[in-house]
Structures are given as structure tokens and as C-alpha cells.
Amino acid sequence: MASPEQVRDPDGAGVARFLAPLQGGGVVLGAILFSLSLTPSLVPREPMVQGLLGGLVFSVGYATWFGLVTLFRWLGVRPLPADARRIVMRVCLGLTGLGTAICLWRSADWQDSVRAAWGLPPTDTGAPLIVLALAAAIFVVLLFFGRSFQLLASDGSRRGRRFLPPRVANLLGGLAALAIFWAVVDGVGMRYALRAIDNASQLADAIVAPDLARPGDPLKSGSAASLVGWEDLGRWGRDFVSSGPEAAEIGAFWNAPAKEPIRVYVGLNAAETPEARARLAFDELLRVGGFERRTLVIAMPTGSGWLDPGAMDSLDYITRGDVATVSVQYSYLSSPVSVIVDPEHGLAEAQALFDLVYRHWTGLPADARPGLYLHGLSLGAFLSQETVPLLDVLGDPFQGAMWTGSPFLSGFWNMVVTRRQPDSPAWQPRFGNGSLIRTANQDARFARFDADWGPMRLVFLQYGSDPIVFFDWSLAWRAPDWLTGPRAPDVSPKMRWVPVVTLLQVGVDMAVALGTLGHGHDYVARHYIPAWAATLAPEGWDAATEARLVEHLRDLVPR
Template sequence: MTLPRALHISPEGALLAVILLGASLTPSLVPRSPELQGALGGAVGALGYGAWRAVQWLWLWLELPVAAPRIRRVLRGGLMLLALVVFPVLVWQAAIWQEAIRALWQAPPAGNSAPLRVAGIAIAVFATLILLGRLFVWLLRKASARSARFVPRRVANLLGFFFAVAVFATLFNGVLFKGVLRLVDVSSRAADALVAPELAPPDGPERTGSAASLVAWEDLGYWGRRFVASAPTADEIAAFWDAPARDPVRVYVGLTAAGDARDRARLAFEELKRAGGFEREILVIAVPTGSGWLDPGSQDSLEFMHRGDVATVAVQYSYLSSWVSVLVDPSHGLDEAQALFDLVYGHWITLPRDARPRLYLHGLSLGAFLSQSTVPLLDVLGDPFEGAMWAGSPFLSEFWRFVVQRREADSPAWRPRFGNDSLIRAGNQQGGLTEGRAAWGPIRLVFLQYASDPIVFFDTSLAFRRPDWLGDGRGPDVSPDMRWFPVITMLQVGLDMAVSLGVPGYGHDYVAEHYIPAWAETTDPEGWTADRQQALQVLFRDRPSR
């Protein structure tokens, strides 16, 4: 009894697939669920199998010598047996590696069934992709056979290849990919319009979305309404300081408030003036993430730190998650960010120096990238803003890459030291911001990033070069068992980006406890001490999320 041709597996290809699958299951920056482990392993294994089949075809096409049939049967049998033995060993070891990362991150274990789930999903994904590959070859051959009636054989083979590519590209890019994006767009738009019943328009006339506001409550968007409604009150802040405090000013303009990016920025600027934002001690131009979200841990901690005497202004540029925005157009939102900065800064420099707020920039993730893209450092040196605090600067950021590439040779890529530390400093969970070799200059630019954040450290060069951050002096939250493999490490870290949230204080999940020292170094609060900082960190560690 023989297997149908569609079920035949090359033993040589199977062994190579298992070896590459095992490499893909080694630790990366983020702990992965068994389901994702299996999906990645199956996909990488299928790529390895396809590569072997391509090499095998080329070998035969060149008419190079092959082993005798009897020797081939013995070798192929041994290779298949080896693949079947090695596969479960690698899957079992992968589960041990993943549990070690989870322990490092203080995350819960995946469970005893993890190896079985990894193996089952890897086999299913591998089989599916192999069948798709064989469908591609079948289409190629059919199209080539038809073309061969009219053109030379080699030209027919080339036409058949292009036909199969066109069919698959239309199916996966033109139909599936666009269909998924359309579904994400519709669902994100609906979520952004949702008005949570527990949130009511603010009563105070100085609040955005109130009856006196220039922006209707409905036009703030889902995250804008939460941002405005969740601000800490003067009473909460005063209780921490045991001294009088103020209600913070939060200005937010959603996508539906105006049809044009510059109109939304103008509306936010006018609302900021109306709410008294230019009369506060601290003024922050914040750029939200792709969905419009601003991290409460960052904003709340800054407002506590400065006794509520803070105004923050932001404009929504999308309702898609940051990773979707990156796929569609990572520069989308730059018009809003640039227009808002120009308006606020242009007005700020007209105010008397001793009677204007201290101006700062802020952004997280895609918001950090857009915020950095608006900074005209050479244009503002005559009257510079005070500084910026950027968290989780994504790999898209040319500014961040410049800092890493031009860092001091004795500093790691995950916490670079730039120049004499008077303009730029970078820190993580373990600090690094107060270790400047020179005093701060007129502008303080602070980067906060975790060494385990794949959104910060992804790079296509991972496909062919080991990154500096994966050397001996790696970050404290990066597995000591992580190794670099050509192409595979790029795929691993690329997948890590999609699952980098969920464990506070690691990956791309930034927390108030680490924002606090970053903001303190950026804004240099009056009367700030190490004891006061620790007290605020304890408060936010125990404070319920909003």
C-alpha cells in the first residue's frame, strides 16, 4: 500500500524542517503561548522544507549525480527516523525555555499540556502550508502545459510561474489581507464611537467635552473620553502631598471633531487656550498611539508629581491599533502631530519667559515616533522647549536609531549613552537616567525602553546580522538562552511585536513605576526627593488601573 502523492514527504526536507522548527522554538524577547509557538514553528518548518525541495529540483535540473537507489532508500529511512525522534525532543525543550522566560518575567506558567499543543499546531500549520505549496506547483504546471502549445518550453515554465504567483498574490493580498484590514477598520471605527455608559460628560467648564467646551463629548472618541474622564482629581493629588493641589487640564480632540488634520490641531489649540492650559506650570504635547490611547500610567504620574499643575493636549489621528497603523501607513498622523506642535510652540514663544509654562513633548510607541518626527531641534535652539519623554520608541524611529548607532562604545544598545549625557539619556526598569557625566543642558530628551521590547529592537537586519543587544551584556529581562539565527530571529522578533503586551513592566507594556523616574529626570520637579519618588511608585503600584 502506498500513500497518495500529495501525502509524500521528503525525509531530507522533513529533517531540515525539524531542525529549523527547533531553532524557531528557541527563546526570543517575549514569552510566547503554545499556540503561537506552534504556528511559528510550523511556518518556519514549511519554509525549510520548501527550500530543500527547491535545492533538490535544482540539483536534478543540473543533472548532478545522485546516490544509488538502494543507498538512497537506507539514507532516507534513517533521516526520517531521526526527524521523528528529534521533533518531540525539541518541542519538549522549547517548553522548558518558555517557562524560564515566564519565570524571568514573573508571568504565570503555560501549563503541562504546552508541548502537546505546540506539536499539534506545528504539524497542522506545516501540513497546511505544504499543501498550499503543492497547489502552487500544480497551478504552475497546468499553466505551463497550456502555454507550451504556443511558446518554447522554458518560456512556458516562466509564464506558468508568473500565473501561479498572480493567483496566490490576488488571493492572499488582494482578498484575504484587504478583507482582514477592512474588518479591522470597521470594528475599530465602531469601537471608537462607543460611548461607555459609566462615563459622563464632565461638569467643570474647564474640561474638554463639557457644555462650555469647543469639542463635543461625542467627538472625543472612545479613548479620548476615557483620557479626559480618568484624570486624577485635586483631592487625590492633595492627599498624596498633604498640600493643596489643582485639577489637571486635559484637552483631547477626536477624529470626528473635524474633517482635516490641521483643523483638528487648530481646534485642540483653541480648546487648550480656553481651558487655561498656557497658565499651568507644565504643558505637554502628547501624541497618542494608533488607536488614540494615552497611557494613564504616564499621564497620571506626571500630574501627581507636579501637584496637578499640568496641562496635556492631544489629537487623535487614527482609531486603528498601532501595529495595523504601521502596516497601513506608519507616517499617518504626522500632519496632526506637526500642526499641533507648530501651533502650540508658535504661541508659547510669544509669551513672557517668566510667565509661561514649561513645554514638554511625550509619546508612547507609534506616538513616540510621530512626536520625534515633529522635533525641529535646529529651529528651536533660539528658544528651546524644555524637553521630551518618549517611551517604547519603535524601530521606525530614525531618531532612536541615531542615538543607538552613535552611542558611547562602552554602553549597551538597550541603554545607550549619547555624548556627555547633557542632551539625551536613556533608561529602563533599572534606571540609568541619573548617571550623566555632565549636567543637563537647556533641553532634556529622555528615552524609556525595556530591553525586552521587540517593537523597539526589531530590525530587518536581524535576518543576516546578530544585533548588538544580543551580545554578552544583554538586558536584565532578556533570556540568557536566546540565540541569533539568520532569518529565524527576525521572524521570532517580528512575531514578538504582536504579543508584546500583557506582562506589565516587560516587553512593550510600560508601567507608572518606571514612568515616574523618567518624568522626574525630564521635568526636575521642585522639592523632589528619592523618598517622595518611592512613595509615588508605591502609590501607583497599588492604585487600580483606569
Template structure:
């Protein structure tokens, strides 16, 4: 115990507590006690480690040090300052958390929230500190053994190399094994779904049937859900009171073919088999990382156009979106490009007066890959009719260019792009119909929530305040959010990981109601009015029993 306490640094601990205070500053996404507690414990350990490194460098440089009573007084004063800051941060966190929760319609956090956070933070810090102490003990043990056969300085250097290398190998293998295991489980889960797929559909109009070119078992659960769900002609007619058609939905799973080009060709052939090019509307959609297609987006479109819609999507990954972003970004971009290229090449050979209006669509990573695929060639040579992109990730170059072209008098989170005849931006509080200029030949709409960190994260926030933080807070954003160098960057990075942990209509949780009016703006259904959009919202609010999938 004496050796333990002799190695414990109060100064490093105070720096760790300062890190905890920084982690309690306002963010875009509310934090539950478990999340905030683990986060606080990890940053406290990081702060403690930074403190040890700084003190080690200070000693190595032979800098002056306080001793005796002067040291004790200085430590006491510094501790009081840090504890006061931490206490104020805790109280303040309850204020901004509850303000943000009220804006998002969430339950208010009580003081017990802070208690659970602190207890969990202490437990996580203790665990990490014990791990560090074990590493230090191992280093001392190795060094003492080496000193028996070599000079102390050489033993110290070699012990650092041996222990550091051993820890690197163990943690590397452990972390990689955990990550690979997680990804393997995701893949195996998808494969298990292949092996245990429900019976294939009987109707020839559904991909995966006996008449289909797409193998049912290899399509995967996201694809099977997509092609077998959604409203049929009867449900659409019951809503519209007019004759309707059964919508065409085509989905090709990643396991259906070996290469992006082969999967794209298969999707095209299935569209041709189902006479999809005879429809009024053809949508080339890009799924999210797991292959999921948001029913809240596609169902309303089919109601709007009396089912005269064909939608096609091709899977590029089995992973959750954060992992797909890290490991399979290029795969998604390649697949979206191959799919749109194959379909556009066939579409433009058809008589202009007889072919469907062609649109592109995507959510999150699907929006990024769809934007990447929608190159200048598709906008100039036989242009598409429009695009609807939801929750576009911040690295998307197409989105970045549109943002930079905004009217500087308009907010960054709700920009006016030019005169609004080509590009418009919708949100939870704006449907994209407000721009003064009428639509041109092509219509592009972005749907983005001001509280979505996937959209509004900025890597430069390490040192530079994001544009949107210099403006009045947008819908769902707390006015308590302030820019702090490094701290804001860290908070936004954490917010991205928690971006879907919000009620629908905030963060990265896009809501069926907010898809309806933008789709109407992009595709201009004949005779469609704002009243029709409101009636469809009410219809979809009742969800599954009325034939319109929920959020």
C-alpha cells in the same frame, strides 16, 4: 491514496521539521503553546514548500539522484539527524522558556506545553498541506482539460497561469477583505462609540462640555477616557498635603476635524479657552495608534506638580498600532508635526517669564511621531524644556542617532549618551539619575526595556548579529538567546507581534512605576526627592481607588 502518497516528499517534510526546530530557538518574548503551535505549523508548511521547490529545481537541472538502497539509507540517516535536532530543540525550548518566564515572574511551562505545541503544529501543517494538495489537484484537472485541445507543454504553461492567477485573486481578495474587515470593525467600533457616547460632561473645564470647542461625540472613547480620568485637585491634595489645582487635559479626536492642521488648530484653541498656558507645565503628547493615552504616564506627572499641568493630544488613527504602523505611519508623523508646530508657535509669542515649560511626550508609535515632530527648529529656536519618550520604535531616526552617540563602553540597551547633560536612558532597573554630569537647559529621557523587541529589533539581523546580542543579557533577557543568521531575524519579527504579551515591566508593556522617576528627572518638580518618587509608586500600586490609574 496511492496518488496522494506518491506526491508526498519525505525530503521536503524533513526540511519542514528543520524549520520547526528553528522556530523553537530562544527569543525575547515567551511563547504560549497556542502561539508556538501555530507558528511551528506555518513554518513547517513553508519548509515543506521550500523543499518541493528545491527538489523541483534539482530535477529540472538534471542533477544526479540516489536510487534504491542508497536512497533509503541516506533518507534514514537524514531523518535521524533531523529528528534528533528537533527533539533537542523541544527540550531546549522548555529550558529557555522557563528561564525567561522566571525572569519575568511568569508561571513555569510544563511538558504538557510541548505536547499542545506539537499537536497544534501538526494540525496547522495538515490544514495548509490539504490546501496545497487542493491547489495541485485543481492544476492537474485544468491541465488535463487543456491537453484535449492543445499540446501538453502549452497546456502545462497555461494551466499554471490560470490556476496561479485564480489563486492569487482569491487569496488576495480574501486576505484584503479580512484585513479591511478588521480595520472597518475597528473604525465601526469607534463610530459606534461616537453614536452611543455617554452624556457630555457638565463642568466647563472638561473638553466636550457645552462650553468646549471640541465635540464630545466625535472625540472618541480614548479621548473621552483621557479627559475624564486622572486625579483631580482633591485627590492630589490628599496625597501631597498641599493645595492643588485640577489638571487640564485636552484631546482632539480624528473625527473632530478633517485635516491634521485643523485638528491642531482646534487643540490650540481649546488650550487657550482653558487657560492652559497659565500652567507651570505644558505637555504635548502623541497617542498610540488607536488614540490611547497611557494613564500610568500622565497621572503621576499631575501628582508631582500639584495639578499645575496641562496635557494636550490629538488622535491620528483608529487602528491598532501594528496596522497604524503599516497603513498610517505618515498620518501620525504629520499630525504630531502639525500639533507641535501650532502650539509651539503660540507658546513662543508669550512672555518667557510667564509661559509654561513645554515638554513633548509619547509612547511607542506616539514616541516615534513625537520625535519626528521635535525637529531642530524646536530645539534651537525657543527650545522646549525637554522630552520623555517611552518604548521608541527602532525606525525612529532621533533614537537611532542617540544610540550611535553612546559611550562605547556602555551597554547598547542601557547607553550613556555623551556626558548625560542632554540625553539619558531609563529602564526598569535605572531611573536616569545616575549620569555624572548635571542636567543642562534641556532634558531628554528615553524609557526602554532591554526585552522590548519594538525598540531593539534590527532589520540587518538577517545576516548580522545585533550589537546588544554581543553583550551580557540585559534585564529580562535570557542568556540562552544566541544569534543565528535568518533565524534570529525571524524570531525578533515574531517577538514584535507578541511584544505586549508579557507582564508589566517587560517587553513592550510599560509600567506605571517606571514612568515616575524619569518624569521627575525631565520636569524637576520643586522639592521633589527620591523618597517622594517611592511614595508615589506605593500610592499608584493601589491603583484606581487612590486616584492614580494603573498600568
């Protein structure tokens, strides 16, 4: 058994450790990273967002220093003499304080460089006091949890030293504290937080807007003749089937007769299982004659079930209304939350719906069936891509797909970027000879390729400033390809890669990537239009018609 001297914690414990002063080296490293976090990233940051990011980054720096000190102490590395350490620390703190003040002063200019790339007016001020106050508050909260963990690990280590060697006891005490914290955060905190988010999203999904009447047209999902109840469409399903251009509006644009677009949607409450919801959507599609249209689109919505009007309305116009779109809701949660919780949650719905539609479609005569296309935005793009069995459909390929804002977890999108032609940038990769896959951003230049389109057209639309597309864990240790060479037109020329900091910057960017149409993760009709045209190859389409439709849908904004 260990002696009382061995059991005693040499670093102190309890309240004294919990209230110990900050380590100067940790403050220096945290302040350096905080200053670097003020530099521009993909999305312009408001002071509150910058303060949150700054607090996180400062905490990472402080925790890194604390870990290094703990490691060196465990290895027996002798520190500098007290007098020398005190002088060095004062110099470092002074220089760091000066550097932080300069970076705060320049932060508004850095953010304006992003805003200029997005065509936004400059900010009035970087609001340094708000940034500092919020960053300090975030750090204090995280420090509380960090010292609580330290206290718990120290207590476990002190108990273990009665029976074990000190280093073994320290290791086991740390592992025990980690297990307890993980159980509390993941098993309690995350569970209740996600349950609260899910319940709130479910309630919002069930609300029927008072100005939204049940459709009287029997060809509309949710009508009295529909296989799907009006309430079972969900919030975004009701909005989807009730909105969009009517045949008269489309005909007026083309100055020719047009058809009423068919929109089929099945909400999450319509059936118990993903397979049942997919079957219900397929049966509804059959009921309304979706396979009798010239164009048939399987569209996967975002995590909440939303379909972008910019994509859907432009599709209806380009096809002159001779189109049927079918979609199934798989979640109430927004795409960013769904990506964190379970990004493959909607895969069963996407796969079942594709299999049902494709199997029926291949059974129709080749000269009497619609052109079959896929579509998805954000998480919906990922799920749509995951359902494409390219090798299985080569014998009877569908006509194409238009995927927008493919998230970073998409293996298909990452393959296109990784295997792109060497002379093409990562933000607009050129894949192969362009006969199968083409990509574009706001410029929407799909014609610059070596070969004509083949029997299948796969089109990717993504903005160079979309953090949901270009986030990657390797940002912590490696500069991304999209920051080397020529940059996307809406990426700040002042953005620089910084280890760890850029990872956190782009991670925070994902949470604030919406709000400015035409940039970030907020896609707009004027960019959907050329992407759909490249996918569908509509008859009689030319630059003048494209410009006319862009102007016609100029005021269309997401609902």
C-alpha cells in the same frame, strides 16, 4: 511551435501533483527549524502561540528545501542514486525526530527561563501535543496555498511552452502565478480584512460606556462649554479626560494645594482632516488656558488613540496638577496593525499639532510661558519624534521629551542605538555625553553620564524585552547587538540567535508583547515616574518622594 513532448509537464500536473507526498528533505529541514523555534526569545510563549510559530517556521524550512530542489533540478544537478538517497533520508528523519522530541521535552524549561527573567512562576507543562497539533494544522494550510501556487505556475508554464523555450515559460509561469497570488492576497484578502478590523474598531470607538458621564466641568474636553463634542472624543478620549487624579488627590499626596490637571483631546470624528483636528485641539487648549500652566505636554497616543494612565497620572502628580496635556487621535487601529498598514498615517496630525503649539509658544514672553514637552508611547513615540525639527528649534528650544517603547521603525531611536558609546549596551545606549539624550529601562538610572543636562532633555524609556523596540529585519541574517555582551535584566540568558528563526520568533513576540506589566511592551507607572522626573526636573524631587509616589500608584493598571 514546441512538440507535444515539450509541452507535456515532466513533473506531472493537476490532482496528482496537488496530492503528492511530502519531500523528505523538506520535512527534515522544517523539523530542524521547528525544534529551534522552541528555544526562548524575548517574550514567554503559551502553547497556542508556540504552535503557531512552529507551523510558520516548519513551513519556511519546507519551502526553502522545495526551492533548493527546484533550483538544482533547473540547473541540471544530478541527485544521489535512489538507494543511497533512501538510506540517507531514513537516517536524517530518524535523527530529526529524536532531536524534535528532545526539544519538545526541553521547551517548558526554555520558556521558564523567560518567565524567571520576568519574575513569573514556572509553567506546568510545555503542552507538546497542543504545539504539535497546531503547528501541523498551520503547515497543512500553508502547504495548500503553496501547492495551489505551484499548480497555477505549472499551468501557466505548460501553456507558455507552446510558444516559448521551456525555461522561459517556467519563469513566466511563476511570475504570472506570483502576480495572481499577490493580487488576491493584497488586493482582496488584505483589503477586506483591514476593512473588517477598521469597522470593528470604529464601532468600539463610538461606544459610550454607560457609567461614563459627560463632564460638568467647563474646563474639560467634551463638556457643554467645550469646542469638542462628548461623542467626538472617541472611546479612549472620553476615558482620558474623565480619568486621572483630581486636584484634591494630588494635594493630599503633596500635603499642599494643587491644581486640577487640564486634559485636552480631539477624536478622529471631530473633524474631517488632520489639520482641522489639530486646529480644534489647539483652539480647545487656548480655551481652557493650557498655555497658562507651568507645564504643557503634547502627547501622541498609540494607534487606537489610547494614552497610558501610568504615564498620564504620574505626570499629573509630579507636576502637582499644574499641567496641560493635549492629544489628537489619528486612527482606530491598534499600534501593531497601524505599523503594518501605514506607520506614518498619523504624521500629519502630529506635525500640525506641534507646529501650532510651538508657534504660539514661541510668541509668548520667555518668562511667562509654560515648559513645553513632548510625549509618546509606541507608535505615538515614533510620530512624536518625527515632528521634532531639532535644527529649527535650537534658537528657541522646547524643554524636552519623554518617549516610551519607541518602535523599531523609529529613525531617531535607531540613530541613538547606532551611535551609542561603544561601552554601552544596545538595550540601554549612552549617547554622547548625556547632556541631550538619556535612556533607561526598568532600572531608570538616568544619572550615570559625563555631563549635566543641557537646555533640552530627551528621555527614552524602553524595556530590554520589548520586541516592538528591538525587532529588526536583519535578525534573519545577523545576530543583534542586544544579544551580545551583558543582557537586559528581563531577557532570558538561554536565548540564542538562530538565522531566520529569531526573526520569526521576535516577529511573533510583537503580537503577544502585552499582558505582563513591567516587561515586554507593557509599561508601568513605577518606571514612568523616574523617566518623567528626569525629563521635567521638578523642584524638591528626591529619592524619597519618588519612592512615595511609586507606592502611591502601585495599584494603577492600564484601563
